[in-house]
Amino acid sequence: MSGRTLYDKLWDTHAVRIDDDGTTLLYIDRHLVHEVTSPQAFEGLRLSQRRPWRTAANLATADHNVPTTNRGKGIEDPVSRLQVETLDQNCADFGITEFAMHDRRQGIVHVIGPEQGATLPGMTVVCGDSHTSTHGALGALAFGIGTSEVEHVLATQCLIQKKSKNMLVSVDGAVGAGVTAKDIVLAIIGEIGTAGGTGYAIEFGGSAIRALTVEGRMTLCNMAIEAGARAGMVAVDEKTIDYVKGRPYAPTNELWEQAVGAWHQLTSDYDAQFDRVVRLDAALIQPQVTWGTSPEMVVAVDATVPDPDLVRDKVKSEGMRAALRYMGLEANTRITDIKIDKVFIGSCTNSRIEDLRAAAMIAKGRKVAANVKLALVVPGSGLVKNQAEDEGLDRIFIEAGFEWREPGCSMCLAMNADRLEPGERCASTSNRNFEGRQGQGGRTHLVSPAMAAAAAINGHFVDVREIDTQER
Amino acid sequence: MEKFTKFNGLVAPLDRANVDTDAIIPKQFLKSIKRTGFGPNLFDAWRYLDQGEPGMDNTHRPLNPEFVLNQERFQGATILLARENFGCGSSREHAPWALADYGFRVIIATSFADIFFNNCFKNGLLPIVFDSAIVDHLFQEISATANYKLSVDLDAQTITRPNGEMLAFNVDPFRKHCLLNGLDDIGLTLQHLDAIKAYEERRKEEAPWLF
Numbered sequence: 001m002s003g004r005t006l007y008d009k010l011w012d013t014h015a016v017r018i019d020d021d022g023t024t025l026l027y028i029d030r031h032l033v034h035e036v037t038s039p040q041a042f043e044g045l046r047l048s049q050r051r052p053w054r055t056a057a058n059l060a061t062a063d064h065n066v067p068t069t070n071r072g073k074g075i076e077d078p079v080s081r082l083q084v085e086t087l088d089q090n091c092a093d094f095g096i097t098e099f100a101m102h103d104r105r106q107g108i109v110h111v112i113g114p115e116q117g118a119t120l121p122g123m124t125v126v127c128g129d130s131h132t133s134t135h136g137a138l139g140a141l142a143f144g145i146g147t148s149e150v151e152h153v154l155a156t157q158c159l160i161q162k163k164s165k166n167m168l169v170s171v172d173g174a175v176g177a178g179v180t181a182k183d184i185v186l187a188i189i190g191e192i193g194t195a196g197g198t199g200y201a202i203e204f205g206g207s208a209i210r211a212l213t214v215e216g217r218m219t220l221c222n223m224a225i226e227a228g229a230r231a232g233m234v235a236v237d238e239k240t241i242d243y244v245k246g247r248p249y250a251p252t253n254e255l256w257e258q259a260v261g262a263w264h265q266l267t268s269d270y271d272a273q274f275d276r277v278v279r280l281d282a283a284l285i286q287p288q289v290t291w292g293t294s295p296e297m298v299v300a301v302d303a304t305v306p307d308p309d310l311v312r313d314k315v316k317s318e319g320m321r322a323a324l325r326y327m328g329l330e331a332n333t334r335i336t337d338i339k340i341d342k343v344f345i346g347s348c349t350n351s352r353i354e355d356l357r358a359a360a361m362i363a364k365g366r367k368v369a370a371n372v373k374l375a376l377v378v379p380g381s382g383l384v385k386n387q388a389e390d391e392g393l394d395r396i397f398i399e400a401g402f403e404w405r406e407p408g409c410s411m412c413l414a415m416n417a418d419r420l421e422p423g424e425r426c427a428s429t430s431n432r433n434f435e436g437r438q439g440q441g442g443r444t445h446l447v448s449p450a451m452a453a454a455a456a457i458n459g460h461f462v463d464v465r466e467i468d469t470q471e472r
Numbered sequence: 473m474e475k476f477t478k479f480n481g482l483v484a485p486l487d488r489a490n491v492d493t494d495a496i497i498p499k500q501f502l503k504s505i506k507r508t509g510f511g512p513n514l515f516d517a518w519r520y521l522d523q524g525e526p527g528m529d530n531t532h533r534p535l536n537p538e539f540v541l542n543q544e545r546f547q548g549a550t551i552l553l554a555r556e557n558f559g560c561g562s563s564r565e566h567a568p569w570a571l572a573d574y575g576f577r578v579i580i581a582t583s584f585a586d587i588f589f590n591n592c593f594k595n596g597l598l599p600i601v602f603d604s605a606i607v608d609h610l611f612q613e614i615s616a617t618a619n620y621k622l623s624v625d626l627d628a629q630t631i632t633r634p635n636g637e638m639l640a641f642n643v644d645p646f647r648k649h650c651l652l653n654g655l656d657d658i659g660l661t662l663q664h665l666d667a668i669k670a671y672e673e674r675r676k677e678e679a680p681w682l683f
Contacts, residue, residue, distance in 0.1 A: 016671045017664060023646045025664055027671055029682050037564065039505035048658070053668075056683075065503065079503040079526050086505050123682065130563040130587055144587055146565035147507070148594035148657070156661045158668055162644065164586075194490060195557040195583055228560065230586045251681035259681045294490050294560075315555055319489050413499050422523075434494040434561060436517050 003269025005166045006235050007201040010141035010266075014124045016158055026161045029123040031153045032109045033060035033096065035087040036415070037128030041151035042090040052094050053157040059118050060091050060098040063108045064415045068378055068405035071101060080416065107381025107407040110134040110348035114218065115381055117247025121236045121263040126153055131348045131431065133224040136233030137217035138240055139266040141201070143230040164230065165199055165275040168268075170206035173282035178465040180358065181216035182350060182429070182448035184208065184280075185223040186288035190298040192278055197229030200276065203268060204234050208282035214243040215352045222349045223431050226295040235267035287464055289335050290433045290446040292323035297433070299335060301451070301463045307331035326435055327443050328423065336461050338445070341424040343368075343375040343456040344438070345402075345449055347412035350429035351380030353387050355449040359429075360393040361469050362453035368401035369459030375402040376418060378410040402456065414439045427455035474596050475654035480623040481550030481577065484540055485614045491554055492561035493588060497570040501526055510566055511573030515541065541574075551622055553610055554581040558599075559588025568595045578624050580631075582607050593647045594657070598626060600641045626652060 004012070016025040038060075045051070052058060065080035067073075075081035084101065091098035099105040099112060106112070110131050113119040119135040125142035126132060128150040135142035149159055169188055189196075202224050204217070212220065217234045224232025234240075241260055244250050251259045286300035297320070299306065308320035308331060324331060329338070345351070345359050356379060368375045377397045379385035385407055388394055394404045411418040412430035420426055420442025429452050430437075433444040447455065450464045457467075501513045503526055512530040519541060521534040535542045541549070552571070558581040559567060568591045571579065579592070580600045592599045602610075613633070614620045623632040626648060631639045650657065661668075676683050 017667050019646070021645055023644075025661060025667070027668070027675070036502050040507040040565075043505075043507075050658075054672075077503075083503050083505055120681070122679070128563055128565075130561065132563075144563035146563050146568075146587065146591035146594065148565060148591065152658050152661065155658050156668065157672075158661055160646075160657055160661060194560055195585070198557070198583060198586055225587075228557070228585060255681045259679070262679060294492075315489050322488070413494075415499050415502065432492075432494070432561060434492045436498055437494050440498070440517055440523050 002273045003271040005268040005272040005274060006139065006203050006233055006266060007141065007166055007231070008272070010122065010124065011163055013122070014141070022162055024161050024163060025158050026124060027158055028126050028153050029057065030113070030119055030125045031058045032113055032125065032127035032132070033058055033150070034064060034109045034127070034129065035062045035083045036064045037147050038090065038150055039083065039086045040147045041154060042094070044151040045154055050155045052096065052154045055095050057157060058096045058154070059113070060087060060096050061106050061109050061112055062087055062101050064409045064413065066101050066408040067416050068408055068410050068418055071406055104382035104386065107384065108348045108351060108409055110222065111351060111380030111384065114138060115247070115383060117244055117250035120244060120250065120259070121240055121266050126159065130225045131222050133230065133232045134218050134222040134348055136221040136224065136231055137214060138244065139233060139236035139263065141231055141233065144225065164201045167197060167200035167202045167229065167276045167278070168274040169202055169204050169278045169280070171204070171208040171280045171282050172206040173208060174211065175208055175282045175285055176465070178287055178450065179285050180448040180450065181212050181219040183285055183288045184282070185220045186290065186295065186298045186446065187285045188280060189223065189227045189295045190288070191280060192227055194226060194294050194296045195228045197224060197227040200229050201231040201233065202227065202229040204232060209234060210237065213354060214239050215354045218352065219349055223295070226431055236263045287448065287451050289451065289461055291327065291329060291335065292320065293326055293433055293435050294323070295431070295433060295446060297323055301335050301461060303335055305329050305331055305333045305335070336463065339371060339425070339460045340427045340455055341371070341373050342420060342426040343372060343452050344411040344426055344428040344430060345376065345452050346378030346380070346410050347430035348380065348409070349431045350449050351378060351384065353384050355429065356384070356388045356393050359449040359453035360396045362450050362457065362464065362467060363400040363402065364396045366400055366457045368456045371459040372456055375456040376405055376411060377402050378405045379407045381407050411438050413437060427452045427461065473654045473656060476596055476598060476626050476651040478623070478625045478627070479550070479577065480621055482546065482548055483551040483553055483614055483620050483622055484546040484549035485611055486540055486552055486554045487611060489555040490557045490560055493559060493564050493567040494561055496559065496567040497564065498524070500524070502564060502566055507569055508573060510570035511575070514570040514574045515539070545618060548575070550575055551578045551580065551624070552576050553607065553614065554579060555607065556582040558584050560585040563587045565591045565594070568592045568597050572597050580607065580610065593651060596651065598624070598651060600631070602639065602641065606639065
């Protein structure tokens with residue numbers, strides 16, 4: 001019998017029961033809750049007179065709707081306010097811990113989970129949000145669920161699931177300077193497509209992945225869903241364990257020792273079989289920029305916008321033409337000739353301290369270009385914000401002409417006041433360039449934090465590798 | 473959940489790949505704390521010419537005449553035909569809520585995103601996968617035939633075309649059972665209450681740091 005993958009191990013450990021057809025009752029260790037996908041679930045719980053099965057397994061925060069300025073004034077939009085107040089009330093009624101808007105630990109749910117040690121290696125982690133895949137960076141099985149399943153987890157601490165297939169995406173070799181986890185994951189999506197991972201759980205492996213920091217691995221796993229995979233994960237190593245150590249919800253003393261022993265098993269066996277293996281050469285990955293309305297519409301920064309006339313598949317070429325029309329771009333335009341109106345540095349993909357440091361390194365001593373109307377930096381949590389301020393990153397951004405905001409999802413999906421106006425073009429460190437994602441008619445180009453900062457300074461996309469960051 | 477029974481329905485063609493959940497129901501409508509009333513805002517940015525906001529009276533908004541669901545011949549459609557990777561993007565169950573609230577009961581596509589696919593079954597919506605040759609063929613037939621209807625029989629796992637030809641489709645047996653009987657997943661899981669408790673007791677020994 002061949003060995004097991006990391007995904008197999010996580011699955012087997014959490015199977016409460018398995019039916020003959022493979023339908024599995026899967027136990028959930030951690031349920032993260034936010035205001036958008038939970039109100040109907042709590043309502044359902046009340047209507048059926050049920051209580052949360054294990055209150056302490058839940059952790060809540062408000063992130064999608066919260067304003068990033070003037071929090072003292074509360075939330076102006078009454079519809080957003082009601083949704084956030086509903087979360088506060090539900091958490092109070094059912095005794096669920098919530099980092100509410102004025103708590104310094106508040107932030108984007110996928111930033112605060114790992115930051116608090118509330119998501120640990122070997123856990124099953126779910127949340128009513130597709131970017132829950134982020135937590136797989138710690139060697140956890142983490143995936144997004146809909147509101148019916150949010151209610152199901154609240155009521156039973158379990159989910160009824162079918163196992164996915166195993167995919168290994170192995171990135172080997174060393175990436176060049178200026179190439180980040182974001183560029184790696186965009187290159188992977190460019191390679192396998194946005195449906196390439198559908199039906200699979202992806203394990204990211206190879207020397208280039210092992211070389212990433214745990215925060216970089218979060219960026220990578222975060223976008224597994226953009227490749228179609230509900231779950232992305234990275235095997236546990238010493239970096240994972242060092243990352244978790246000392247965090248508020250992490251185990252201590254003997255329990256810590258016991259946990260670390262178990263976590264060391266969280267790797268795929270050497271003889272594990274994957275249903276699909278994709279290999280990329282890290283040295284060939286360049287800084288990436290998306291040009292269209294799907295994350296798979298991505299090219300290297302030194303390339304040009306692709307030409308649909310050169311694509312044979314009719315559905316694909318029509319999709320490309322529709323994307324170019326929406327994006328207001330001509331085929332064969334050089335990426336570095338594309339001018340931008342706004343810049344967004346933030347989101348569950350890229351709002352952690354390392355992301356802010358990378359952007360600040362580019363911004364330091366420079367000014368945002370005159371044609372850029374707004375350049376936002378939105379930290380992923382109150383604690384990330386505090387740390388950045390301790391390091392003086394806020395001063396660097398503010399002096400360069402960026403706005404330094406309060407934590408939340410912000411312009412990643414524009415449910416609060418931060419958004420693009422119709423026709424505006426944005427260099428964004430978020431995860432989706434769908435039509436209207438950052439505001440109706442808005443045009444999104446996905447990039448790394450350093451690339452976004454470089455675009456802000458120049459007013460158009462530039463190759464971050466050409467910017468001198470020495471002696472500044 | 474209502475039981476899914478046999479029915480015959482008008483088909484509307486949405487000839488695009490990668491229709492994402494932001495397109496199906498834009499984010500501004502996710503601020504609602506209810507699970508009903510999303511139908512008028514289904515495909516909002518494509519369907520209307522103005523910018524939609526929650527609380528607007530949708531009956532007076534300017535319609536985009538180009539959009540398929542606004543065309544006279546597709547009024548009353550209950551089956552949506554689409555291309556690959558339908559429902560990609562976010563986990564928002566508001567997407568199947570909006571499709572069901574509009575009146576759709578079946579979505580046929582070459583492939584679906586996993587989370588969306590799963591969410592459909594929780595809301596009495598049946599997603600059916602056919603290969604691209606069949607989907608192409610259905611698109612052609614719809615464009616050539618007025619009032620193009622399909623009969624869907626979940627129990628038999630067949631779709632019958634207007635010429636009487638039948639197409640068989642696959643569906644997960646457990647999900648089929650739940651749809652046919654209108655079963656609530658939570659009720660089913662709570663039948664295994666003892667198994668969940670026994671699992672927890674065992675895990676408290678094996679991995680006490682999780683509790």
